Amino acid sequence: MQVAKPVGRSAPALKYDILSALAVHALSGDKHRHRSILRIMVLVTTRYNWRSNELSIGREEIARLWSVNERTVKREMAKFRNAGWITVKRPAVRGRVAVYEIDLKQIMLDTVDIWPVIGTDFQDRMQQEPAQATNVVPFQSRPAIPPPEGEDVWGQVQSILHGRDPELWASWFQHLNEAERAGGVATLIAPSRFMADYIAQKWAGRLLAVYTRVDPSIRSLRIEAAE
Template identity: 80%
Template sequence: MQVAKPVGRNAPAIKYDILSALTVHALSGDKHRQRSILRIIALITTRYNWRNNELSIGREEIARLWSVNERTVKREMAKLRSMGWIAVKRPAARGRVAVYELDLKQVMLDTSDIWPTIGSDFQARMSDDPEPDTNIVPFKVKPAPFEPSDEGVWTQVQAILHRRDPELWASWFQHLTEADRAGGVVTLMAPSRFMADYIAQKWSARLLAAYGRVDPSVRRLRFEAAE
């Protein structure tokens, strides 16, 4: 499943598809899910920059939009981060609010169970690769298969990462090993310092979100190099 970037001539349709999936996913759940999804839809429709994938908003403003207190905002945003739907792109600084980014592909993966409810055309559209905007044919590399060796936490995390993006997993995540997990902190070992630093900077939020689905007690990741 691919999610095209919601820009260009097909942008309105892609945005409607994403919002439709979120809405129907909410209505298929209990009142708690409905409230959570309604809150993220409110952020998307009022403050989200689709082109840059940026949500620039402070906790106080979120509380005002949601008609809640800031403690509820903190708890709800932490929940969305643990789901892998949202990540901090740039933390808040003096005189500047935090900037978040949305993982639209993870959102669509998590709502895929309701695609048939919307319609067979929607399911087919979401399941197909988007047509490229140019006449250049991309070269696709067959992703490496994932072969679980046990049912441990790290194996389950790896399975989530592979299902989310097989190509990315094959390039980066499959080379990691879990060296230690204690006190809510996980130490991951990479083959080189470059790989450890790059994954820490670029993909730590996705890794932490995957851990959150298996072991919610994990709150922080450390990256070390085997060299």
């Protein structure tokens, strides 16, 4: 998924979608997640420049917005950096506060599990590439036709994946194609960058386990996006 900059006529809707994903993600966790996500939402809604993807703010001001001390700010911002949600674009120097960037794509990847809670219309919007791209990842509300069983390794892998979880296969695995299998590495191609990133992050272990069962020589996977 390439998250477009929230600018132009569609900007308000995209901003609401990102904030909705954050809010529902927060409420799906414990009180610690509630508080942590609320804090980043405060930064986004009060100080974040959507157009330039810059969050220009000092630790003292963050502490005031969050009603905490600066030590808590330091600890919480470190957590966001470790999660890949925030990066330092320009460190603080004498007379100037730090400038941060927010990785909207990583945030959406980390909230994808709650998309069905918001609704299938939300899923459809989030799984589409920006308008200028040609790749669209369709969301399947029902399992598609199962793959034919065959003698080739990839056909057997697909059959096992479908048999274990038809819904999961229909939404994700059926869109993959095997590009190469050599040197103990299987290379799979996904139709979009979002799908490649998400499957690599979420389902690579399951895919590799099935591959190893069919072809024990496979020791790792590489999941790439179609050009």
